[in-house]
Amino acid sequence: MQKLVHAALSLMLAICGGAVSVAAAPTESSYVASLRRLTEQEYRNTIADIFGKEIEVRGSFEPTIRSNGLAAVSTASLSVTPVGFESFSKMANDIAAQVTAEKYRAKLPCAPKDPKAHDDACAGKILSHYGRLLFRRPLTDAELDNRLGLSRRMTERTNDFYAGVGYSLSMLLQLPDFIFRSEVAIPSADGKSGTLDSYSRATRLSFLMWNTTPDAELLRAAESGELNTSEGLAKQVDRLMASPRLDAGMSAFFDDMLQLDTFDTVSKDSLLYPKWGSAMATSAREETLRTVIGLALHDNGDIRDLMTTRQTYIDRRLAVLYRVPFPFTGDWVKYEFPADSGRSGILTQISMLSMFSHPGRSSPTKRGVALLNIFLCSPTPEPPNDVDFSVVNDPNSPLKTLRERLMAHATNKVCASCHTRSDPIGLSLEGFDTIAGYRTTENGVPIDVSATIEGRSFSGAQGLGQYIHDNPQYPACVARRLYSYSRGVRSWSVNDFPDAYQAFQNSGFRLRALLKSMVLSDSFYAAAPPAPANEVGSK
Amino acid sequence: MKFNRRSLLRGSCQGALAVMGLPFLDCFLNSKGQAQTSGRPLPTRFNTFFWGCGLTSSLWIPKTAGTGYEMTVQLKPLEPYRKKLNVFSGLRVPLDSKPNGQHWSGLAAAITGIAPFRGGEFESRTIDQQVAEVIGKGVRFRSVAASSSGDPKQSYSSLGGTNHLPSEPTPLSLYTRLFGPGFQDPTKGDWKPDPRILMQKSVLSAVAEDRKRVMQTLGSSDRARMDQYFTSVRQTELQMEAELQRPSIEAKVSIPEAPSADIVANNASPNLKVVTPLMARLGAIALATDQTRIFNLSVSSPQNAMFVPGDPLGFHQSTHEEPVDPKLGYQPRVHQYNVASMELFAAFLKELDAIQEGDGTLLDHSLVMAFTDQAYARIHSVDGLPILVAGGAGGRMKTGYHIAGDNSPVSRVGLTLQKALGVSVDNWGKESLQVRTPYTELLA
Numbered sequence: 001m002q003k004l005v006h007a008a009l010s011l012m013l014a015i016c017g018g019a020v021s022v023a024a025a026p027t028e029s030s031y032v033a034s035l036r037r038l039t040e041q042e043y044r045n046t047i048a049d050i051f052g053k054e055i056e057v058r059g060s061f062e063p064t065i066r067s068n069g070l071a072a073v074s075t076a077s078l079s080v081t082p083v084g085f086e087s088f089s090k091m092a093n094d095i096a097a098q099v100t101a102e103k104y105r106a107k108l109p110c111a112p113k114d115p116k117a118h119d120d121a122c123a124g125k126i127l128s129h130y131g132r133l134l135f136r137r138p139l140t141d142a143e144l145d146n147r148l149g150l151s152r153r154m155t156e157r158t159n160d161f162y163a164g165v166g167y168s169l170s171m172l173l174q175l176p177d178f179i180f181r182s183e184v185a186i187p188s189a190d191g192k193s194g195t196l197d198s199y200s201r202a203t204r205l206s207f208l209m210w211n212t213t214p215d216a217e218l219l220r221a222a223e224s225g226e227l228n229t230s231e232g233l234a235k236q237v238d239r240l241m242a243s244p245r246l247d248a249g250m251s252a253f254f255d256d257m258l259q260l261d262t263f264d265t266v267s268k269d270s271l272l273y274p275k276w277g278s279a280m281a282t283s284a285r286e287e288t289l290r291t292v293i294g295l296a297l298h299d300n301g302d303i304r305d306l307m308t309t310r311q312t313y314i315d316r317r318l319a320v321l322y323r324v325p326f327p328f329t330g331d332w333v334k335y336e337f338p339a340d341s342g343r344s345g346i347l348t349q350i351s352m353l354s355m356f357s358h359p360g361r362s363s364p365t366k367r368g369v370a371l372l373n374i375f376l377c378s379p380t381p382e383p384p385n386d387v388d389f390s391v392v393n394d395p396n397s398p399l400k401t402l403r404e405r406l407m408a409h410a411t412n413k414v415c416a417s418c419h420t421r422s423d424p425i426g427l428s429l430e431g432f433d434t435i436a437g438y439r440t441t442e443n444g445v446p447i448d449v450s451a452t453i454e455g456r457s458f459s460g461a462q463g464l465g466q467y468i469h470d471n472p473q474y475p476a477c478v479a480r481r482l483y484s485y486s487r488g489v490r491s492w493s494v495n496d497f498p499d500a501y502q503a504f505q506n507s508g509f510r511l512r513a514l515l516k517s518m519v520l521s522d523s524f525y526a527a528a529p530p531a532p533a534n535e536v537g538s539k
Numbered sequence: 540m541k542f543n544r545r546s547l548l549r550g551s552c553q554g555a556l557a558v559m560g561l562p563f564l565d566c567f568l569n570s571k572g573q574a575q576t577s578g579r580p581l582p583t584r585f586n587t588f589f590w591g592c593g594l595t596s597s598l599w600i601p602k603t604a605g606t607g608y609e610m611t612v613q614l615k616p617l618e619p620y621r622k623k624l625n626v627f628s629g630l631r632v633p634l635d636s637k638p639n640g641q642h643w644s645g646l647a648a649a650i651t652g653i654a655p656f657r658g659g660e661f662e663s664r665t666i667d668q669q670v671a672e673v674i675g676k677g678v679r680f681r682s683v684a685a686s687s688s689g690d691p692k693q694s695y696s697s698l699g700g701t702n703h704l705p706s707e708p709t710p711l712s713l714y715t716r717l718f719g720p721g722f723q724d725p726t727k728g729d730w731k732p733d734p735r736i737l738m739q740k741s742v743l744s745a746v747a748e749d750r751k752r753v754m755q756t757l758g759s760s761d762r763a764r765m766d767q768y769f770t771s772v773r774q775t776e777l778q779m780e781a782e783l784q785r786p787s788i789e790a791k792v793s794i795p796e797a798p799s800a801d802i803v804a805n806n807a808s809p810n811l812k813v814v815t816p817l818m819a820r821l822g823a824i825a826l827a828t829d830q831t832r833i834f835n836l837s838v839s840s841p842q843n844a845m846f847v848p849g850d851p852l853g854f855h856q857s858t859h860e861e862p863v864d865p866k867l868g869y870q871p872r873v874h875q876y877n878v879a880s881m882e883l884f885a886a887f888l889k890e891l892d893a894i895q896e897g898d899g900t901l902l903d904h905s906l907v908m909a910f911t912d913q914a915y916a917r918i919h920s921v922d923g924l925p926i927l928v929a930g931g932a933g934g935r936m937k938t939g940y941h942i943a944g945d946n947s948p949v950s951r952v953g954l955t956l957q958k959a960l961g962v963s964v965d966n967w968g969k970e971s972l973q974v975r976t977p978y979t980e981l982l983a
Contacts, residue, residue, distance in 0.1 A: 032756045035764065060712060062705050063692045065659070074701070079764040082681060083704050085771035086778065090720070093739055143752075150745050154738060167742050174746045176753055176768055184756070265690045267805035271848035278803075359806070359844070360851030382641050382658075530758020 033185040033194065033527030035176070036075040036488045039064065041252060042181075045212035047095060050133045052107065055098050059091040068490040069373060069481060071256050076488035080179065092173035100166035115162065118155040123165050124148055130169060135177045136214055137199040138223075147171065181207060185527035196525040198222040205236065205519060208486045210245040211252040230520075237519055241512065247293050250511065254292045257481045258346070258374060260285045262355040269360035273435050275321060276354075280435075283317045284350035290332065291346055296511040303478055303509045307345040307375075307465040310337040321350060321435060342431050342438055344465030347371070350436040357434035364406060364426025371425050375468055377477035380418050403427050403448055424451035428464040475509045476501070482514060486524075497521070581897045582678075583933045584826050584905040585670045585960055587650070587835045588887050589695045590880040591642065591843030592858050592916040594925050595869050598877065600628040604943035613877050616885040617927070620892065622939045623902055625928045625981060627952055629944025632914075632921040633971035642841035645921035645949075646695060646912040652950035652968025662969070665697045666908070666953050667833050668704075673962045675832045679721075679781040681774055682833035683825060685713050687815040687883075688844070689804030695910075696835045702767060706837060710817045711801035717825045721778075724794055725786035725828055732783045740779040747772050792827045792894055795820075806844040806853070808879055815883045819890040827894045827901055838883045841912040845876060858916035870917065884909050888929050905930040906956055926952050932959040937981050948972045958982055 038046065040061040047057050062084035067073040080088065098104060105111065109129050112119035127147045131139040139147070147168045155164030172178060181203055185194035196204065199214075202222040206214040214222070218236060226232030240246065255261065263285050268276040290313035295301040301309075314335045319326035327333060337343040346352055356370040357363050369380045406423050409415040428451040433439055440447060449460040458467055468474050476494050479501055484491040494501040500518040507513030518524055594613050601608035608626075610618050617624055632645055637654040640647075647655040653662040663669075667682055675681045686693035686706035694706040707713035723730065750769045754762060804814045815838055822834035839845055839854070846853030852860060854876040861870045891902040907929040914923035926949065931938055936959040950968035955977040957964050966975040 030756065031758065032761060035757075035761050060691070060705075065692070065701055077701070077760075077764070079702055079767035080771050081698060081702055081704050081767070082771040082774035083684075085768070086775050089739070089743065089775050093742075146745075146749075150742070154741070157738065163738075167738060170739070171742050171745050174742065174772070175749060176765060265692075265805075267807060267844075269846060269848050269851065270807070272851065358851060358856055359846050359853055360849070530761065 029191070030184055030186050030197065031194070031529055032182050033196065033200075033530065034076050034183045034488055035180045036072075036183075037064075037078050037080065037180055038178075039071070039075060039252075041211060042207060042213075043179075045210075045248070046134075049212050049215065050130065051095070051099055054104075055095055057091060058094055059087045061087065066259070068484065069257070069377065069379075070485055071261065072485045072488055073490060085174075088179060089174055092170045095173060096166040096170035099169060100162040105162065112161040116159050117161060118152045118164060119161060120148065120152070123151045123155075123161070123168070126165050127151065127168055127172070131172055132219065133213065134172050135175075136181070136203045136219070183527060185529070187529060191529065194527050194529055195522075196527055198225055198227045201227045201233075201525055202236075204486065204525075205240060207249075208253075208519070209240045209249040209515070210243070211249045212245075234520060237516060241516060247297060250297060250515075251289045251293055253482060253485050254289060255285070256485060257478070258288060258292075258351070259355070259370070260288060260351060263351070266355055267359055268354070268435060272360045273433075276435050280317055280321065280350070281354075283315050284354065286332075287313055287315075287318055288346050288349050288351040291349070294334075300510055300512060303475055303511055304469045305345070307347060307469040307474070308462070309345050310339070310341070310343055311335075312337065312343075312349065318350065321437070323437075342461055344461040347429070347465055347468070348432060348436065348461045353429065353432050353436040354434060360434065362402070362430060362432065362434045364402060364423055364430060365419070366426070367429055368422030368424070368426035371468075372422055375477060376471065376473045377480055378421075378473070380422055383418065384414055402442065403430065421453070424453045425464060427451050428458065429461050431460055475504065478511075479504055479514055483518065486518065497523070581904050581933060582829060582832055583674055583935070583960060584832045584834070584901070585667060585674060585956070586822070586826070586833065586887075586891070586905055586907045586930075587667055587695065588884050588907060588909040589646070589835075589837040589839075590883065590909070590911055591839040591841040591913075592854055592873075592876070592880075593911045593913040594877045594880075595874055596628075596915065596923055597869055598874060599925060601626060601941045601943070604941050606939045606941075608941045613874070613881055614927075616878065616882045617888070617929075620885070620888045620902075620929055623888075623892070623929050623931065625936075625938055626941045627926040627928070628923070628941065629946060630922075630924050630926060630949040630952065631946055632924055632949050634921070635970045639919065639921065641919045642912045642916075644912075645914065645924050646841060646910060648921070648972055649910045649924060649926060649949050650695060650908075650953065652953055652972050652974070654970070654972060660701055661697045661699050661703075664699050665695060666956070667696050667835055668698060670957060670960055670962060671833050674960055676777075677781065678829050678831055679778050680717075680825075680831035680833075681777075682835065683707070683713075683717065683822065683831045684835040684837070685818045685822060687804060687811055687818050687836065687838050688806045688840075689814075690840065693837050693840050694835070695837060696833075698767065706835075707818075709801050709804045710814060710821065711798055713818055713821050714795070714798055717821055717830055718794060718797070721782050722830070723782055723784075723786045730785055732785075736779050736782050740776060740783070743772060743776040743779065747776065786828065792824050794828070795824065806839065806846055808845050808847050811838060811845060811879075811883060812886075816886040816890060819887040823890040823894055823901055826891075826905070827896060836887055838880065843876070843880070845879065847875070847879075855916070858913075863917075873916070884927070891930070899931075902929060903931045904933045906932045906936060906959060908952070908956060924949050928952065928956065935959045935961070935983050937983050940981065942978060942981075948974055950974045951976070951978065955981060 044057050047055055062081060064071040064078065065074045108126055110122040110125045112122045124144065128139055128144055150171060151164040151168040154167040155161050158164060183200040183204065184197045186197055187194040199222045202214040202218045206212060206218055221227045221232055221236050227236060263281040266281060292306060295306055295309060296303055312335055313332050314322065315332050316326050324335065356366040372378045372380060409419040428449050430447050431438060431449050451458060453467065456467060458464060479494055480491045483497050497518055499521055500514055503517035504514035599611050599613035601611055632648045634644055634654040637656055640655060640658040643658040644654055647661055650665045651661050651663045655662055671681050682696060684694045684696045684704050684706040686708055689708045691705040691708045694703045697703040707716055747769060753765055757765060802814060803810050818836060822836060825831050826834055843854040857872045857876065861872050863869060864871050888902060891905060892900045894901040896904065909927040911925060914920050948971060950972045951974045954967040954974050957967065958977045959982055966973055968974055
C-alpha cells in the first residue's frame with residue numbers, strides 16, 4: 001500500500017543524508033499506527049477543499065461516541081457499520097456524479113479525446129490527481145492500474161468517458177484509505193518504536209490545525225521530504241499557524257472538548273421556556289466558539305481568562321435571551337457584560353448552562369459533574385445503585401430550594417464523597433436558570449450562591465470562574481485534551497508532552513505556544529508498532 | 540417513484556406546506572395504489588421496542604398467571620392486543636461478578652443474554668442482529684432502526700462493543716432511507732432494474748477486492764475494524780442486489796407519499812405521541828413490502844428523558860426525585876410516564892396490526908420484543924425486568940399468556956423467541972444468564 005511513499009522516502013533519505021531523524025527501514029516493515037475515521041466536519045471540509053464548495057455533500061454520518069472526554073478519541077476505535085457505509089456509498093456516488101457533470105468538467109485536469117470512449121492518459125491524470133488528494137498520498141502504480149481498469153470497463157458499458165471516470169472516483173471515495181486517516185509509521189532500527197512517515201505527518205498537522213485535508217503546499221512538503229527536517233517542519237507549521245484557517249482547526253477542537261455537540265439532543269420545555277428554540281442552540285454554540293477563538297487566537301490571550309472574561313459575541317437571538325440591547329445592523333457583535341451581571345466567562349454562557357440542565361429546571365449536579373469533567377479533567381463516578389433519594393425528597397420537607405435539598409446529601413457519607421465535589425460548582429451557578437437567564441430567587445426564596453470547595457470559599461459564577469482560573473488543573477486539562485485530540489489517544493498526564501506543557505506555562509498559557517511546541521517536537525510523531533495479533537485478546 | 544431532495548424538502552401536501560401534526564399525517568395516509576400479490580409464503584419478522592426506566596411493579600404485574608388475568612392499570616393501553624401478547628414478570632437478571640451498570644446492565648442482559656462489563660457496550664451482537672442472520676437475508680435492509688425522540692445514538696441494535704447501528708432520528712430521514720432513492724416501488728407496473736444500481740454494485744465489488752491490500756499492514760485491532768468495514772461493504776452490495784430484483788409482496792398496503800417537511804422529534808411527550816406512530820407506520824410498511832424483516836424502534840434513551848411540558852423533572856429525574864406517595868404506595872408522576880410508555884408501545888402494535896396480509900395481520904407474522912433497562916428505576920434494580928412480547932411469529936408462538944414470576948433468567952425470553960423464529964440454537968447467554976430451556980409451553 002505504501003510502496004511509493006517508501007520509494008520517495010528512501011530517495012529522500014539518500015539525498016538528505018543525516019538530516020533526517022528517521023532510521024532507514026526496509027519498506028515491508030512499515031505499519032499502520034492508527035486509523036481514524038473522518039468526522040462529519042472533516043469529511044465535508046475535505047470534499048470542499050478538493051473539489052470546491054459547489055460540490056454538495058448530501059447524506060447523514062454515523063454518530064461518534066465520547067471516549068475519555070473527546071469524540072476524537074473514539075474515531076481511532078470505531079469502525080463503519082452497514083448503515084454508515086450505505087450512507088458513505090450514496091454520498092460517494094453523488095459526489096462523483098457532481099464532479100463529472102457537464103458544468104464541472106472544465107475544472108478537471110484534462111478532457112478526453114472522445115467523450116464517448118475511454119482515454120487512458122486523461123483518465124489516468126484525473127485519477128492520480130484526485131487519488132493523491134483523497135488518500136493524502138500518491139496512489140501506487142498498482143492502485144492506479146486497478147482504478148484505470150475500472151474506469152475503462154465502466155466507460156465501455158456506458159459509452160461515456162465521464163461516467164467511467166466518475167465510477168472510479170466513487171470507488172476512491174468508498175475505500176477506507178479515504179474514509180479513514182491512516183497514519184503510517186516506519187519502525188526504528190530495533191523495531192521497538194517508530195515514527196510517522198512524511199505524508200502521515202502532513203495529514204496529522206492539517207487535520208489538527210485546519211480541520212481538513214492537507215493542501216497542495218503541505219503535500220508538496222511531504223513529497224519532497226521537507227516535513228521530515230526540522231527546518232522544513234517549522235516552516236510549514238508557521239504557515240499553518242499564520243493562516244486564518246487555524247480558527248477552523250481550533251474551533252473543531254474546542255467544540256469537541258466543550259462537548260458542544262450535546263446541543264444536538266437538548267430540548268427545553270416550551271411551556272416553561274417559550275423563548276427557547278432550536279435555532280437558539282446554533283447561536284449559543286457559535287457564541288462560545290467565537291469567544292474561545294477570539295480570546296485564545298485573535299487576542300492571543302491567557303486561556304485561563306476564558307473562565308472570567310465578561311467579553312462575548314452575541315447575535316439578535318442571544319440578545320433576547322440575555323436581555324441586552326442589540327444594534328439594528330449586523331449579525332454578530334462583540335459585547336461586554338457589565339460587572340454586576342454576575343456573568344463569568346464561558347461558564348455562564350447559554351451553552352454551558354443550558355446543555356447541562358433539565359428541560360424545565362437547572363441542575364447543579366449535572367452542571368457540576370460536567371464542568372469538573374470538561375475543565376478539570378476530573379470525571380465523577382456513577383452514584384451507587386441503591387441510593388435512597390427519600391433523604392433528599394421527603395414529601396413533607398420544609399426544604400424549599402434546590403440547595404437545601406441537595407445539601408441533605410451531606411448527611412449520607414456515600415453521597416457526600418461525590419456531591420461535596422460537584423454540587424458546590426453547580427450551586428454557585430444557581431443564579432442562572434435552565435436557559436441561562438439571570439435570577440435571584442427560586443420559589444420566592446432568595447438563592448444562595450455561595451460555595452466551598454477544598455477549603456476555598458467563594459460566591460456565585462464569578463467566584464467559580466476565579467476558582468477554576470486559579471486551579472492549575474484547568475490549563476493542564478486543556479493541554480491534555482489538545483494532545484489527546486491531536487493524536488486520537490487517551491492522555492492521563494501532561495508528562496505525555498512535558499516540553500510543550502512547559503512552553504505553555506512559560507507563555508502565560510497561550511494556546512499558540514502550546515500548539516506550536518507540541519507539533520514541533522519529535523515525540524509528537526512517534527508511533528509505537530501495534531501489538532501483534534496474538535497479544536490482543538479482548539479490546 | 541420520482542424522488543429528489545428538493546421535492547422532499549420543499550414540496551407540499553395537497554397544496555399546503557405541512558410542518559407538523561395532522562396535515563403531515565394525512566400525507567402519509569395518501570394512497571398510491573395496491574400492491575400486487577405473488578402467492579409466496581409470508582416471511583416472519585422480528586421487531587424490538589425499547590423504552591427507558593421500566594414500569595412500576597405493583598401496577599403492571601397481573602395478579603394471576605396464564606390466560607384470563609385481570610388487566611393491570613399500566614398494561615391497560617395494550618388491552619386491544621392482549622390475545623396477541625405475552626407478559627413476562629419476575630425475570631431475574633443475575634450479573635455474576637459484573638457491576639450493575641446503571642440504565643444499561645438490564646437492557647444488555649435482555650438482548651444479548653450477557654451481563655456487560657461496561658456501560659454503553661455490548662458483549663455480543665444484540666438479539667435482532669443474531670436473528671437477522673437467519674431471517675433477515677435476501678431483502679434490501681438487514682435491519683432498520685429508528686428513534687422517535689430524535690437521537691441517532693439511541694439504538695439498541697448493535698454489532699457488539701460500541702458498534703451500534705445508528706437510528707434514523709426523524710420521520711423524514713426514516714422515510715428517505717426506506718422509500719427514497721433505491722426503493723423499488725412494487726405497485727409500479729412497468730418495473731425494470733435501474734441500470735445505475737447495477738453499475739454502483741460493480742464499484743462495490745471493486746472496493747471489496749481491495750480488502751487484501753488494506754489488511755496487509757494492519758495490527759490486529761485495526762484488522763478487526765477493517766473486517767467490519769468490508770462486511771459493511773458486502774452488506775451494501777447485497778442491498779443493491781435486492782434493489783435489482785422485481786419486488787413482489789403479499790400485503791395490502793399503499794406506499795406513502797414523500798413527506799413535504801420534517802417534523803420535530805424530541806423528548807417532549809406531545810411530540811413523541813405524534814412521531815412514534817408515524818415511525819411505526821413507516822416501519823410497518825417497510826416490513827410489509829419486505830424492505831426489511833427487522834425493525835427496531837426506540838422511544839427514549841435508558842435514562843428516559845420524556846417530559847410532559849410544564850413538568851420540570853421529566854421521566855428519569857422523577858424516578859429518582861419523586862417521593863413514593865405514602866397512601867398510594869407508588870410514585871404517581873412516574874406512574875403517568877409508565878403508562879405513557881405503554882401507550883407508545885400500543886401505538887407501534889396498532890400499526891403492525893393494521894396491515895392485513897395472508898390470513899392475518901403483519902403483527903400475526905411478527906414477534907415484537909418490548910424491553911427496558913430497569914425493573915425499579917428509583918433504585919436502579921434490574922431483577923423483575925418487565926418484558927412484553929407481541930405477535931404470533933406466523934403461528935409458531937402461542938400468545939395471550941402471563942408468564943408469572945418463575946425466577947427464570949431474563950435470557951430465557953430471548954432463547955424462546957429465537958426458537959419461535961426458527962433459529963437453531965441450543966443455549967443462549969453466558970454465565971448465570973446461560974439458558975437451555977425455552978418456554979416450551981409458548982412454542983407451537
